[in-house]
Every structure is written in structure tokens, then in C-alpha cells.
Amino acid sequence: AQSVTQLDSQVPVFEEAPVELRCNYSSSVSVYLFWYVQYPNQGLQLLLKYLSGSTLVKGINGFEAEFNKSQTSFHLRKPSVHISDTAEYFCAVSPPNDYKLSFGAGTTVTVRA
Amino acid sequence: GAVVSQHPSWVICKSGTSVKIECRSLDFQATTMFWYRQFPKQSLMLMATSNEGSKATYEQGVEKDKFLINHASLTLSTLTVTSAHPEDSSFYICSARVSIGGGARDTQYFGPGTRLTVL
Numbered sequence: 001a002q003s004v005t006q007l008d009s010q011v012p013v014f015e016e017a018p019v020e021l022r023c024n025y026s027s028s029v030s031v032y033l034f035w036y037v038q039y040p041n042q043g044l045q046l047l048l049k050y051l052s053g054s055t056l057v058k059g060i061n062g063f064e065a066e067f068n069k070s071q072t073s074f075h076l077r078k079p080s081v082h083i084s085d086t087a088e089y090f091c092a093v094s095p096p097n098d099y100k101l102s103f104g105a106g107t108t109v110t111v112r113a
Numbered sequence: 114g115a116v117v118s119q120h121p122s123w124v125i126c127k128s129g130t131s132v133k134i135e136c137r138s139l140d141f142q143a144t145t146m147f148w149y150r151q152f153p154k155q156s157l158m159l160m161a162t163s164n165e166g167s168k169a170t171y172e173q174g175v176e177k178d179k180f181l182i183n184h185a186s187l188t189l190s191t192l193t194v195t196s197a198h199p200e201d202s203s204f205y206i207c208s209a210r211v212s213i214g215g216g217a218r219d220t221q222y223f224g225p226g227t228r229l230t231v232l
């Protein structure tokens with residue numbers, strides 16, 4: 001079984017400042033890792049995913065994440081946020097060759113001018 | 114990108130009644146759809162996996178007789194909450210899987226969710 005811990009429930013940040021959202025996972029097998037974003041009143045949208053290869057993954061909207069196997073982490077970063085990045089962010093994992101996702105509790109990012 | 118819709122977006126019903134929620138893939142065919150439940154400030158919990166033309170597979174602890182899932186076509190899955198009670202009040206989210214090779218390499222597209230309030 002897998003579990004996901006998002007270490008910050010809420011992250012307030014000023015516009016154009018950098019942001020990092022932390023995600024740690026627990027699994028007895030190797031996993032695939034995902035970050036999703038949920039804008040108000042919308043469905044979840046895939047930001048990026050790590051399946052294999054380079055541990056630094058670049059996604060949409062300027063986001064990137066780094067897979068650290070020794071620390072079982074997959075932190076999400078953006079060097080400069082916009083007001084439009086205000087949303088809920090979810091980290092998720094799944095075992096290889098299994099499409100079932102296990103989600104973290106989510107991190108609410110609020111970007112202020 | 115692929116779009117998944119849910120209807121209704123919110124519903125209020127009386128205790129003891131049944132409520133049906135629809136999940137549609139608008140511009141692609143989805144052999145597999147998933148139903149999640151999300152409580153306020155909590156994670157999405159997978160309730161069941163729905164495959165077109167076959168019975169849904171429920172996660173441990175989910176009552177299959179209470180949450181009826183039908184996946185009658187490649188673009189439509191429905192979740193019926195039977196004899197709803199206040200504790201069933203929640204945010205229900207569906208997703209549809211686009212198969213591009215199998216396994217987690219597939220992409221899941223999520224619907225906007227349905228807010229159910231049972232009085």
C-alpha cells in the first residue's frame with residue numbers, strides 16, 4: 001500500500017515570489033508520482049508526473065518537481081508565482097502498471113499581490 | 114485537452130432518497146472511469162473503478178449496495194447514492210482514463226465534481 005503526506009496544508013505567498021510545496025510518500029514498491037492542481041470549481045488537472053528517468057520533471061505553467069528516492073520526496077516548485085496560481089495542489093502516487101491513485105490531503109496556495 | 118463533465122454540479126436531497134450523478138467523457142472514449150469522494154480539507158478517496166460493460170470494482174469499506182455504479186457506454190458512467198443519509202454528504206469526483214499503453218502511463222482526466230448535501 002502507498003500513502004502520501006503533503007506537509008503544508010496552506011501556503012500563502014506573494015506574487016512573483018517562489019513557492020515550494022512539499023510531498024513525501026511511503027511505499028514498499030517503486031511508484032509513479034504525480035502533481036495535480038484544482039482551480040476553484042474545476043476538476044483536477046495534471047501538472048506533471050514522474051515515471052522514470054531524470055529526477056527533475058518539468059510540467060505546465062512553469063512548475064517543476066524533483067524526485068528524491070532516498071528521501072521519498074517529490075516536492076513541487078515554481079520560481080515566480082502569479083495570482084492565477086491560487087488553487088489547491090494534490091500530490092499522488094501509484095504503483096507501476098497500476099492506474100489507481102493515492103492522493104495527499106492537498107495544499108492550498110493563495111497568491112497575494 | 115480531454116474534457117470530463119459531471120452532472121449535476123450540486124444537489125440537495127432529503128434523507129432516504131436516491132441521487133444519481135453522471136460522469137461523461139466529452140471528446141474521448143473512456144474504457145475505465147473512477148469515482149472518488151472528497152471530504153472538506155481532506156484527500157480524494159477512491160471509491161470504485163468502473164469498466165465499460167462490466168461490474169464496478171469497489172474499494173475496501175465502500176458499500177456496493179449503497180453506491181451503485183453503472184458504466185453503460187464508453188462515454189458515460191453513473192453513480193447512484195441510494196437511500197442517502199446526511200453522512201453521505203460529500204464532494205464526489207469522477208475521472209476517466211485515456212489508454213495510451215497501459216498502466217500508470219495512462220492519463221486520468223477529472224470531472225469538476227458534484228457537491229451532494231443530504232438533509
